[in-house]
Amino acid sequence: MSGIRPARDPDTWGVFAAAADGRVVVGECSSCRAVLHLPRPYCHRCGSFEVGWRTVAGRGRLWSWTTVHQSIHPAFEAPYTVVVVELDDEPGVRLVGRVPGEPDLEIGMALVARFEPLGGDGDGALVQWDPAEDRRNAWVS
């Protein structure tokens, strides 16, 4: 990958570890199964510190997006587009992704997950998103 790596944080690294395994996950309470998104190490609903990860389908809908024309960091060359994706399996749970350039987008369009290894000495991956329809026109080269 190019860009900025995520820090390896004990409460959130599971997202990147699962992505390296080809899975999209959301945090959940291991006791009462409440969704914990953003991931956190305690469930206030049932008082449990036993938390884990729920694997969900790597499918979602575009909730919003922005094309960045003025980059503030040399690791990200403008223009690029940040997508906000709502998961099909967990309505209301949103993740962000990055797409090169200025793709043709429409709120509500179907997206599928793709996994981008961090490379280097790490073992994680980022979850990125491609159009679900007609993969030949996927915006990723």
Added chain:
Amino acid sequence: MWPGRDRCAIVGIGATEFSRDAGRSELRLAIEASVAALTDAGIDPAAVDGIVRCDMDAVSHVALAEALGVRNLTYWGVTGPGGAAPCAQVAHAVAAVVSGEATTVLCPRSIAWASAGGLGSAMGRGAGGGAGGRGSYEELFVPYGLLAPASTYAAVARRHMHAFGTTREQLGAIALACRARANANPAAQMHERPLDLDTYLAGRPISTPLGLFDCCLVSDGACAVVVTSAERAADCAQPAVSITAVAQGSGPGIQGGMLSSVLVRDDPLTWPCRWVGEELWRRAGLGPAEVDVAQIYDCFTPTVLIQLEDYGFCAKGEGGPFAASGAIGFDGSLPINTAGGNLSEAYIHGMNHVVEGVRQLRGESTSPVPGAEVCLVTSGPPPATSAMVLTRAA
């Protein structure tokens, strides 16, 4: 009744000039604004016994206290993040005065982000062992390029457009309202730079749908205000402006993180301002209909859009038509940002909004709203934030 109601006043205000390169340190700027505020109040700097900081301010309470010759600091505090701080600094000051922790509390904000290369540089993201971590949640956003605050506000703005039909022209009405007031304010960075809708719409894209004129300035400068009890205020040099009510609030489901995490809240189009507003109006015994003039935190135009809705000036989703109706102009029902705001006066992270709120009620604004008696001042969302109601002291 809220025990802090009208118990404290802002008795002094101070500001440096605003520029893109002050050519002096943040400490120096903080001292200048603080001395100006204390001089304005007629208070000996040695008598300051409280300082409440913004978490992003480089200047420590002890450095400022030492520079001012403070005899004994009995209260200090810090709040934020960043633009959420100014009204919350005043809230801490009121709490300190009402509880007896301090009598005379200074609330400064000094910033030199313009000469430092802007917010991105100042925040120093992506250093060392990767972005975020340690409870910041930035690791879930920054590696995807969600770095500049503009991009988070842009994604919210686009969703607002999708949900409610909000237009660029309506956001432009916010930018133009602020610019018009800056054009009347000789101290504003954009004083001599008029803005019309065509120029606004032609502004280069920054993070779509937001363009250049949707974004606040970058500035070097400082502002400070002095808070004391209503009783002591009567002996000060200037007419006191009463802090009728001040409130902080998060609301439920605030999410960790600072800005980007608004995108993963249950409703990213309703901000903590809704809960701050409910509490503020209850504490003040007033409502949005009683507000004569408002200083609304404006890091980006959609920030104002959503606050107009959340503080109850219009219904959710109607911020765009409300802004474009002329209501927020100088002759409208709710004149906003009468010195130009973050968009066109200076980006002092919203402390300039507090200073201008006081000026309005003293009749010292460069755009004085006739008969203004009640001023709303808000600080920056979408993090948990703060706001206050200032009134002319009786």
